[in-house]
Amino acid sequence: MTYSQDDWFGAAGSSHYLPSLVRIETLCVTRCTRALLTFLHPTDGPRPSAEDCYLVFKILTEWSIPAAHTLAPDGSFDCKVMSARLAISILCLSGKGTGEAISSVIENWYRDAGQWKAAFEAAIQIVVGTIIFMLLKLHCVSTGKR
C-alpha cells in the first residue's frame, strides 16, 4: 500500500491544527519532542526498550512530524529540527523494521519540499557541530592546550 504526501499528513491522529493556536502548538511539539529525545538517551538508568522506541516512533510519525509540517511552513524551524533529530535518534536505536519505515518517511520529505531538507541539514549540522566540539575538547584535554 502506498501513501501520498497528502494522505500521510492528513492521517495525523487527533490533530486539529488550529490556525489561531500556531505558537502554543509549535511550542508543544518542540518541548514534547525534546523530552522524547531525553527519554531515548537517558543520562542514567537503562536504555529504552524496543517497545519504547516503537511508541516514540508512533508519536513521531503520527503527530510530531505532521504537526511540525503543518504548523511551521516557514519561519521557525525549531519543531522541525527537533523532529528530525528524534527521527535520527530512532534510526540509531531501533530495529530494521522501524528503520525502513522511517527511511521511506524521509524519502517522502526529500521528494516533497526543500524545507524538510533544510530541517534535516540543520539537524545534521547540530550533530556534526557537537561531534567537532567534543573532538576539539578531547584534543585540548590530551594536549593540555586551551
Added chain:
Amino acid sequence: MRMLGALYTCLFSSSDPSRTGSVTILQTLFQVLFSLQGSLLAEGDLEGASYVLELINGVKKIGCEGLNASLVMQQYGDQIRSEADAQGVLDCLIIMALAACMENALDGERRYMLNNVMAVKVGTNCIFLACVK
C-alpha cells in the same frame, strides 16, 4: 487518600472557575497530577492512581470551561476564538506537562508518560502499519 480528598476539595469546591483559568496554574496542576499518578502506578497503588485520574479529568473539565483567553494571548500570543481552540490549548498544556514529567520521571514512570502522550495526540490511524503492509 485523605490528602487526595483534601486536594479534591481544594480544586473543585470553589465556585470561582478563574482559580484554575490560568495556563500556568493548569499546566502545573497537570504536571503534578500526572507525576503523582505515575508514582502511584509504579508503586502498584491502583486505587490511588484511579482517584488521581478522576482529579485529572476534573481539571480538564474545569480548565476547558474556565480558560482565561487573555492570559493565553498574553503568554503565547495565540487567540482563543472557539471552544475547539480552548480544547486545543488544553491539549497543548497537557502535552507540555507530560513532557516536563517525562524529563524528570524515574525510569519506571516514563513509559506511563509516553502512553499518556499517545492517548492525547495519537489517534487510531496507524501510519506505521499502513507503511509496512
